[in-house]
């Protein structure tokens with residue numbers, strides 16, 4: 374269930390009773406990293422939030438901070454979005470609380486590093502289930518209401534990796550290509566409806582992501598450098614609200630994305646594989 378965890382002062386704003394209420398934004402993967410930074414951006418703009426992830430303790434701690442800093446209602450839902458039950462539970466809890474979703478941010482995701490044939494099957498399928506499955510499931514649940522109301526939007530978090538196949542992170546890169554393709558197609562479908570549809574495609578970002586994906590020694594991080602989650606979220610939120618469809622934060626990442634769109638795959642794929650190799654930093658032996 375959605376915890377009664379209002380940290381703000383919006384007593385009359387609970388549920389959507391037809392009166393003027395701040396928009397409701399659902400952000401997945403908001404227990405840390407980019408999702409948490411995006412939650413601060415939406416809250417700073419006065420949105421009521423529903424934050425979802427598996428780690429309920431982090432969600433509750435961060436929701437209290439957000440409520441205190443920005444003075445908005447923040448609800449949390451602990452859910453494993455790699456499962457159909459997790460997605461269904463989130464949707465049911467939102468509906469039971471009488472909330473209509475104005476904005477959906479599909480940010481929850483994870484990576485996998487190493488040759489495909491050496492990877493654990495369960496890890497690969499869980500990656501696909503959250504990076505692709507949950508994003509598709511939740512978008513299909515909430516987009517019809519947004520279109521019917523003629524407002525709101527969906528922000529899907531892809532990656533620079535969505536522009537090119539990624540040897541050594543093959544499943545992750547393929548999942549982000551799906552996110553990119555789906556979002557660009559949906560942006561065309563919803564054009565003129567009043568609903569925003571955007572994909573955020575960051576390069577490396579300084580979060581727990583790389584360690585959790587066993588990629589902390591990936592050469593790409595040293596090669597490109599990493600932006601902070603806060604910078605990515607600030608650029609992502611501002612450009613999403615302005616109606617941009619493909620949002621690539623930072624000049625280096627923008628140039629990389631452009632090069633990857635223009636370069637033939639016989640050059641870009643081996644180059645990307647080379648960047649994605651694991652290498653100990655100099656001095657580590």
Ligand SMILES: NC(=O)c1ccc[n+]([C@@H]2O[C@H](COP(=O)([O-])OP(=O)(O)OC[C@H]3O[C@@H](n4cnc5c(N)ncnc54)[C@H](OP(=O)(O)O)[C@@H]3O)[C@@H](O)[C@H]2O)c1
Nearest residue numbers: 402404406407426427428454455481482532577578580582
């Ligand atoms: N960091 C980068 O360099 C980078 C670059 C480009 C794109 N991205 C994308 O940005 C998004 C956020 O990544 P991040 O860097 O912020 O990574 P992160 O710090 O590891 O955060 C990932 C978030 O997703 C949640 N999550 C993961 N699996 C989940 C599941 N099965 N069910 C529910 N929530 C789940 C995690 O929460 P729990 O663990 O509490 O469930 C966490 O809140 C991802 O989609 C990632 O692919 C990251």
